[in-house]
Amino acid sequence: MQAFICTQCGTQQAETEAAPERCPVCVDERQYVNPQGQQWTTHERLRRTHRNGVRTEGPGVLGIGVEPQMAIGQRALLVRGAEGNVLWDCVPLLDEGVAEMIRGLGGLRAIAVSHPHFHASMVDWAHAFGCPVYVHAGNREWVLRPDPAVRYWEGETMALGGGMTLVRCGGHFPGSAVLHHAGDGGAILAGDTVYVNPDGRTVGMMYSFPNHVPLSAGAVRRVAGALEPFAFRRIYGAWWGAVIEDGGAEVVRRSAERHVAAIEGEYDA
Numbered sequence: 001m002q003a004f005i006c007t008q009c010g011t012q013q014a015e016t017e018a019a020p021e022r023c024p025v026c027v028d029e030r031q032y033v034n035p036q037g038q039q040w041t042t043h044e045r046l047r048r049t050h051r052n053g054v055r056t057e058g059p060g061v062l063g064i065g066v067e068p069q070m071a072i073g074q075r076a077l078l079v080r081g082a083e084g085n086v087l088w089d090c091v092p093l094l095d096e097g098v099a100e101m102i103r104g105l106g107g108l109r110a111i112a113v114s115h116p117h118f119h120a121s122m123v124d125w126a127h128a129f130g131c132p133v134y135v136h137a138g139n140r141e142w143v144l145r146p147d148p149a150v151r152y153w154e155g156e157t158m159a160l161g162g163g164m165t166l167v168r169c170g171g172h173f174p175g176s177a178v179l180h181h182a183g184d185g186g187a188i189l190a191g192d193t194v195y196v197n198p199d200g201r202t203v204g205m206m207y208s209f210p211n212h213v214p215l216s217a218g219a220v221r222r223v224a225g226a227l228e229p230f231a232f233r234r235i236y237g238a239w240w241g242a243v244i245e246d247g248g249a250e251v252v253r254r255s256a257e258r259h260v261a262a263i264e265g266e267y268d269a
């Protein structure tokens with residue numbers, strides 16, 4: 001039995017004898033199936049061909065990715081905290097070097113994920129550090145490798161301790177969440193619940209990013225509304241270097257207004 005990992009999206013599946021026929025995450029219209037056909041790898045195989053890259057993404061925040069880049073290029077964020085470290089989002093690979101480094105920093109007290117495109121190998125990571133993985137109950141059907149380490153949280157917010165709060169925004173997925181971190185003006189770790197755009201000054205909120213399906217005005221207002229009670233300067237997006245350093249709360253407000261204006265016709269030629 002092996003827990004196969006989809007090479008296209010990086011999601012690890014429940015253990016099976018033979019590789020599954022298809023990956024539910026890729027079949028869904030918020031992703032896409034490998035044009036060359038469905039392909040699989042395993043954590044064992046990835047450890048031989050890839051490694052984890054680590055870089056500082058902000059004060060007390062380390063980015064962890066996979067090199068050479070694979071799947072959708074996920075990068076997780078390790079948030080250092082007085083009450084212990086939290087891993088936000090996950091990547092398909094945990095190599096021995098980075099496991100050693102994280103143990104040296106005190107291990108992980110929790111993993112929390114924004115949405116299914118960043119579930120990756122979260123169960124293997126949770127087992128390696130003996131910690132829980134928090135997934136919003138709205139995304140339960142997308143937990144493709146169920147495990148006792150996975151804890152479903154419900155409602156709109158959940159305090160994680162150490163000034164960290166999980167906030168359900170919905171939109172991209174019903175349980176799409178961000179991690180708010182108080183202190184130093186505040187920050188949100190956003191996954192692609194709010195996507196940090198290439199201009200570095202705005203964010204996007206979409207149903208499907210790769211297939212360009214927008215959210216409705218109502219859904220965008222709900223995402224922005226869920227973040228309204230929180231103060232934050234920084235927005236950490238889901239990919240390397242996708243970080244807005246200042247004015248984050250205003251960026252979300254302005255970007256939501258622009259999205260609504262666009263789908264209501266203001267940009268029509």
Ligand SMILES: [Zn+2]
Nearest residue numbers: 006009023026
């Ligand atoms: Zn997939």
Ligand SMILES: [Zn+2]
Nearest residue numbers: 115117172192
């Ligand atoms: Zn996504």
